[in-house]
Amino acid sequence: MRHALIFAAGLGERMRPLTERTPKPLLSAGGKPLIEWHLERLAAAGVNYVVINTSHLAEQFPEALSDGSRWGLRIRYAYEGPVPLETGGGMLNALPLLGHEPFLAINGDIWCDLDLTTLPAEPTGRAHLVMVDNPAHHPNGDFRLDEQGQLHDDGAPRLTYSGIGVFRRELLDGWLETVGHAAGADAKPPRFKLRPLLEAAMAVNALGGSHYRGDWTDVGTPQRLAELEADLSHA
DSSP, rough: OOOOOOOOEOOOGTTTGGGGGGGGGGSEEETTTHHHHHHHHHHHOOOOEEEEEEOOTTTTTHHHHHHHHHHHHEEEEEEOOOOOOHHHHHHHHHHGOSSOOEEEETTTTTOOOGGGGOOSSSSSSSEEEEEEOOEEEEEEEOOOOOOTEEEEESSSSSBBBEEEEOGEEEEEHHHHHHHHOOTTSSSOOOOOSSSHHHHHHTTTTTTEEEEOOSSEEOOOOHHHHHHHHHHTTTO
């Protein structure tokens, strides 16, 4: 994988007041913005081209990260407009910048020490999702991972999607038919969640996954950011 996408367009509403002047991926933990941890790991994994989705306080990203050359990366910014396009719409909006090969996608508001070189460069299905143990704030998880590495939307035990995955462009084929009349799907540009596309892939056994048991944090609240800061300061 030579290309990657970082979702960084969210409004960060649960992180207020911290996100009133700073977009969530640019909040610091362990001495650097969250998104810089991702850029460092992407560069170490051999990725050389990164697309960053932006919306809320979008101008701060190029100011902070420039063109990515300090990490040996080339960064392009995909502005979504004043209203974020959700994960599905955001991926669709960035797709023209991502080439034709599978690409790695990461949520900009997580922290994880996963070695990205362990991910498959070519998913066996439409995507490969990294799953983690269910955190306290999401006890019921998202999907079930079977012994063959396939993900399912039924049964137990369930794991939580980490916000890290490898995706094929084909996941978005026929997206409008899949998402139906969801609010925002008819907007220009369209706004929709990625989950219906993942469910459609699971329905035909075309969504793979793996279980990562290392350190992972969904930095969704000021308290979780403070906890992450404390963990990293003692590491």
